[in-house]
Amino acid sequence: xxxxxxxxxxxxxxxxxxxxxxxxxxxxxxxxxxxxxxxxxxxxxxxxxxxxxxxxxxxxxxxxxxxxxxxxxxxxxxxxxxxxxxxxxxxxxxxxxxxxxxxxxxxxxxxxxxxxxxxxxxxxxxxxxxxxxxxxxxxxxxxxxxxxxxxxxxxxxxxxxxxxxxxxxxxxxxxxxxxxxxxxxxxxxxxxxxxxxxxxxxxxxxxxxxxxxxxxxxxxxxxxxxxxxxxxxxxxxxxxxxxxxxxxxxxxxxxxxxxxxxxxxxxxxxxxxxxxxxxxxxxxxxxxxxxxxxxxxxxxxxxxxxxxxxxxxxxxxxxxxxx
Numbered sequence: 001x002x003x004x005x006x007x008x009x010x011x012x013x014x015x016x017x018x019x020x021x022x023x024x025x026x027x028x029x030x031x032x033x034x035x036x037x038x039x040x041x042x043x044x045x046x047x048x049x050x051x052x053x054x055x056x057x058x059x060x061x062x063x064x065x066x067x068x069x070x071x072x073x074x075x076x077x078x079x080x081x082x083x084x085x086x087x088x089x090x091x092x093x094x095x096x097x098x099x100x101x102x103x104x105x106x107x108x109x110x111x112x113x114x115x116x117x118x119x120x121x122x123x124x125x126x127x128x129x130x131x132x133x134x135x136x137x138x139x140x141x142x143x144x145x146x147x148x149x150x151x152x153x154x155x156x157x158x159x160x161x162x163x164x165x166x167x168x169x170x171x172x173x174x175x176x177x178x179x180x181x182x183x184x185x186x187x188x189x190x191x192x193x194x195x196x197x198x199x200x201x202x203x204x205x206x207x208x209x210x211x212x213x214x215x216x217x218x219x220x221x222x223x224x225x226x227x228x229x230x231x232x233x234x235x236x237x238x239x240x241x242x243x244x245x246x247x248x249x250x251x252x253x254x255x256x257x258x259x260x261x262x263x264x265x266x267x268x269x270x271x272x273x274x275x276x277x278x279x280x281x282x283x284x285x286x287x288x289x290x291x292x293x294x295x296x297x298x299x300x301x302x303x304x305x306x307x308x309x310x311x312x313x314x315x316x317x318x319x320x321x322x323x
Contacts, residue, residue: 004299006073006092006100008134009063010085010117013078014053014257020081021046028080038222045262055257056081058286059105062255065287069296075100077124079117085124093130100132103295105254107141107200108175109192111182114139115312138304141200145294149285150200150251151207157247157282165278170213170243172234173201175252176259177218180228182315188308194230200251213243216251219268220259234264235271238279245278254285 015024025039046053059076067074073095077088092100102121106113118136125131140146158166175197178186186193198216205214217237218230238246248268250260264281272279285291 003303004072004099004101004135006075006095006097006132007066007070007295007299008088008092008100008102009059009066009074009076009105010102010121010136011059011076011078011105011255012055012257013081013084014055015046015081016052016056018047018051021051024081045258048266049258049261053258054261055105055255058255058257061287062105062292065292066295069292070299072101072299073097079120085120086127089124089128089131089134092132093128097132100134101299102134102136103298104136107139107146107254108186108196108252109139109312110178110186111312111314112176112178113193114307115314118307119314135303137298138301139196140294140298141196142203143294143298145290145292145297146254146285147200147203147207149288149291150204150249150282152288152290153283153285154204154208154247154249157249157280160280161245161247161278165245168243169245169247169278170215170241171201171205171249172237172241172246173197173204173214173216173249173251174219174234174264175216175250177221177230177233179223179315180230183230186312188311197252201249204249204251215241219263234268238268238271238277239275241277243277246272246280248279248281250282250284254291256284256286260284 015021021043022039025042029039063074063076075088075092077083077085079085104117106117121134125134154171158169161169178193183193184190201214201216205212215237217232217234219234221229221233223229248264250264253260269279
């Protein structure tokens, strides 16, 4: 696997029991002035699911699937909850790791999905004596392994619709909304976040074959209401969509976590039920065999060039907490 002597899976992190939820949320929004009322609202979303986000277990499942396919030790570090990046890098240093490839569970270019991970890796390395060099693997939104996984899951979701709706169902691809200002500066030339999502969606549709109608919409908006974010929101879109049925495809996510299980499986599903719109959701890439194989294929590629300092700059004020 090239010059790497370890693989580091880097993710957002999430609570795993009720007592974790508020400390996790406070950690995520530290220094951002988020009102307590908003944190309590988001906490209720987690408590609805037993106080646990699915994301940590999905990271464990992904690591278990990837480990046999790569000839490297695999480590795991989160930005916002245990196991923290700093603790993982300290263990890697103790184990003698000198250079690691980082696979981040976010496929696209933006401050939140790329630059912030790079910054947190740098902070963790600075805190650990003898920390290994960490090279972030490239964005994989258009990698055939990711596309194949999402196409297979979309086929499965279409198969769950009644026969009379299957052929005419509309695909509604969803991704996490971000401030319009952040979207405008995503990637070296700006606009990369939305452009990459549209590219990924179009590749999934092409993989499915035929001439199926599709949309790209947004979910999980948070932050001050006077700041413009990418629209339309998925629930607003469902109220307007002209189709006999809809398949939601969470193309912006690689694993199920609270933004998926609450905003889509609860809020969007309830919206569709109220208007009598048949709706189902495709799974995220998860541990699909082609997605798992993709990780090894990325490791075998030439080492990616580092992002320039001007790429995906931090916004003046960070967006609010995850949903």
